[in-house]
Structure formats: structure tokens, C-alpha cells
Amino acid sequence: MRTAVIAAQDPPATGGSGPVPPASGQVEERGLVFEGFAYQCRIVHRSAPLTAPLVLLGGSSQNRYSWQGHEKYLSPLATLVTVDLPGYGTADFLPARYGIDFLAAAVRHMLVELGMPRVNLFGGCFGEVVALRFAQLHPEFVARIVFCGAAKRFPELYTDAVPHLTRAIERGEIEEAAAGLVRLFMSNPGAGQVRRHAAVTRLLHRQFLNQTPDELVKAVEHNTRLLTHGCYEPLPVPAVPSLVFTGEYDTLCTPQMNRELAATMPSARFTTVKEADHLVTVERREESSDLIGRFFTDRPIDGLPYCNAVESPGRAAG
Incomplete structure (x- = not known):
């Protein structure tokens, strides 16, 4: 295994996908190398965090700058980490023979390099696939889990x-x-x-x-x-506080598909956000940030005006 820290470069600020001034906290760009593949992460530091660092793993069309609109809501709570894993964003091309286990190992590598032994883990859409595998293979790093637009089978x-x-x-x-x-x-x-x-x-x-x-x-x-490696392995999931949510009109990873995944996770809760679909974190940015932030700081999520009823599918399945 070859690991190294490489000099971070300023990415292009075009199309709203490049860096903008942070809402709060000092921003650090880190370049890393895992198994010969260079990749980059972005850290918005919080000097007095209320909870463990929050690692945001987004969808396949998102990069480490895609969550800047959420920073003003989430950065007062915790240090935020976003990443272009190998094969995505500005990271090195990653051949398809490298599967989800490899990407999960890259997340672990990043956290070791950043000195973050315990984190709150968010995964949205494809990010959920990687985040779940990471939690399954490296549970010691995970304090809490939130998944959005999730599924255990291909739509x-x-x-x-x-x-x-x-x-x-x-x-x-x-x-x-x-x-x-x-x-x-x-x-x-x-x-x-x-x-x-x-x-x-x-x-x-x-x-x-x-x-x-x-x-x-x-x-x-x-x-x-x-399509080569699949999106789900029935491995144990750490018994940490967990939440799965999506938009009530998600037609890609439907509410039922999200509910099915939640049922495989110990003590996971499930809800849907009103007037939203699969891109709920974009359509209802403030509300989805509030939901994520509440859960990761152990605040109540029942009875929120923008959510439907909160369920406990795992208990019902048991």
C-alpha cells in the first residue's frame, strides 16, 4: 500500500462547483494518495464542535464542493469533511475493476490521515452505497449514520x-x-x-x-x-444511532426502498421529507440540513413540520 500527502491545488471556480468562502470555520484542502490513486478532500474546521466530525459522501454526480450550500447550517455544529474519492470529481480515474470495498477503504485511509478516529457518517444516493460498506467493514470509525435516497437493490x-x-x-x-x-x-x-x-x-x-x-x-x-460489483452486501451494520430518509416523491430510490434498507440496520429510524423527491437535499436544502444536524447532535426529529411520520422499520421487521 502506498500512501502519501500531495500538495493541494486550487480547483477551478466554475459552474458553482468550485470553492466559495466558508460559512464558518477555517477551510483546508488536502491531497492524498491511496494505493497509487490521488484524491482530494475538503475540511471545514470547527473550533468548538458540538459533535464528532461529519463526513458527507454525496452522489456520483457530486463533488467535494457540492455541499457548500449546506455549510451555513451544518458547520456551526461540527467539522465537515467532503471528498472526491478515486474515480470521482478531480481525483484520479479509477478502473471499474476496483469495487465498493476499495472506495470504503479509501474513506478509512482518509480518516486515518486526517486523525479522525470517530465520525458522523452521511451518505446520499451513491454515497450511501460507499458509506454503508464503510460502516460494515470499518464500524469502529462510526458514531452515527444518516442515509438519504438509499436502497439495497438497484432501481x-x-x-x-x-x-x-x-x-x-x-x-x-x-x-x-x-x-x-x-x-x-x-x-x-x-x-x-x-x-x-x-x-x-x-x-x-x-x-x-x-x-x-x-x-x-x-x-x-x-x-x-x-453494475459489475453491485450496490449491497448483507454484512452486519454497526448498532449506532441511524436514520434513513428521502423525499416523499422519490421515484428513483422510492420511500419503500429506503424503508427496506432501514429495516436491515439496528434501531434505524426512517422518514420522508414533504414536497421533495430524490434530490431532497437540493430541493429542501435548509430542511434536510436541519434534519441531518438534529440527528447528529441527538436532538428530537419527531413532529418536524417538513417531515412525515418517523418510523422504526427494524423493530417492525424483528
Whole structure:
């Protein structure tokens, strides 16, 4: 195993995906190398945290800057860590033969390098896949867990869409691929009232069109990785406080799919956020940040006006 710290470079501040001044705390950019693959993490330090550091693992189309809009809500509570793992963001390309266990090991490597032996762990969409495997393989690092837009099986929408998206990208038909991506992640307008649905649809479409050739290659490899290695292993999950949530109109990883995953986790709770779909953390940024922050600081989450009823699927399954 080769590990090293490499000099961090300032990434481009374009398309809203680069660095902006932090809401609070000192920001540090770290470059790391794991098993020969360079990757980068971003740390927003909190001098007097209320809880353990919060590690945010986002979706496949997100990078370490995608959570800056949440910082003003979360950085007063804890030190925040976001990361471009190998194969994602500005990190080195990672061949699809490297699976989810490798990415989980990279998260462990990062925490060892940062000197963070115990963290609060958030995983959204694909980030949940990596976060869950990390928690299963390295439970000693995990204090609490929150998953969003989660599932223990591939959505049919995803497996049906991947071949079409891959072919469109390989043919250079980026507009067609962008339209397909929007259909995949956004709920049908008839599913129910979703906050900022039209604005988020435009944002997602524009972000995909603006991807670099490197990012498109990584997107294809990401889908190959998932379909090759799968998204779930029935391994033990640490018995730490856990929460699974999604938007009430999530049509990609439906509420029932999130509920099924929660049922496999000891003492996990489950809820849905009103007027949101799979992109709940974008559509209802303040509310989702409040929910995450409450759970990671052991504050009540029952009876919140923006959530539906909180359930305990694991107890019902038992």
C-alpha cells in the first residue's frame, strides 16, 4: 500500500462547483494518495464542535464542493469533511475493476490521515452505497449514520437507463444523455408537489451538459463499476444511532426502498421529507440540513413540520 500527502491545488471556480468562502470555520484542502490513486478532500474546521466530525459522501454526480450550500447550517455544529474519492470529481480515474470495498477503504485511509478516529457518517444516493460498506467493514470509525435516497437493490429505472445513457455519452450525444439523466433523478411532475422542481431540473440538466470529457469518462466507468460489483452486501451494520430518509416523491430510490434498507440496520429510524423527491437535499436544502444536524447532535426529529411520520422499520421487521 502506498500512501502519501500531495500538495493541494486550487480547483477551478466554475459552474458553482468550485470553492466559495466558508460559512464558518477555517477551510483546508488536502491531497492524498491511496494505493497509487490521488484524491482530494475538503475540511471545514470547527473550533468548538458540538459533535464528532461529519463526513458527507454525496452522489456520483457530486463533488467535494457540492455541499457548500449546506455549510451555513451544518458547520456551526461540527467539522465537515467532503471528498472526491478515486474515480470521482478531480481525483484520479479509477478502473471499474476496483469495487465498493476499495472506495470504503479509501474513506478509512482518509480518516486515518486526517486523525479522525470517530465520525458522523452521511451518505446520499451513491454515497450511501460507499458509506454503508464503510460502516460494515470499518464500524469502529462510526458514531452515527444518516442515509438519504438509499436502497439495497438497484432501481429498475437505473438498470434500464444505464445502457442508453452510456451509449449516448460514448456517441457524444450529450444533450440526449442529459435529458435521460434528468428523467432518472427527477420525479414525474405528476407524482406530487415538489419544491423547486423546475429550477432543480434546469440545474441538473445544465450541470450535466457542462461536464468535462474527463467527468464523462468517469461517469461511464462509475456505472460499469456499480453494475459489475453491485450496490449491497448483507454484512452486519454497526448498532449506532441511524436514520434513513428521502423525499416523499422519490421515484428513483422510492420511500419503500429506503424503508427496506432501514429495516436491515439496528434501531434505524426512517422518514420522508414533504414536497421533495430524490434530490431532497437540493430541493429542501435548509430542511434536510436541519434534519441531518438534529440527528447528529441527538436532538428530537419527531413532529418536524417538513417531515412525515418517523418510523422504526427494524423493530417492525424483528
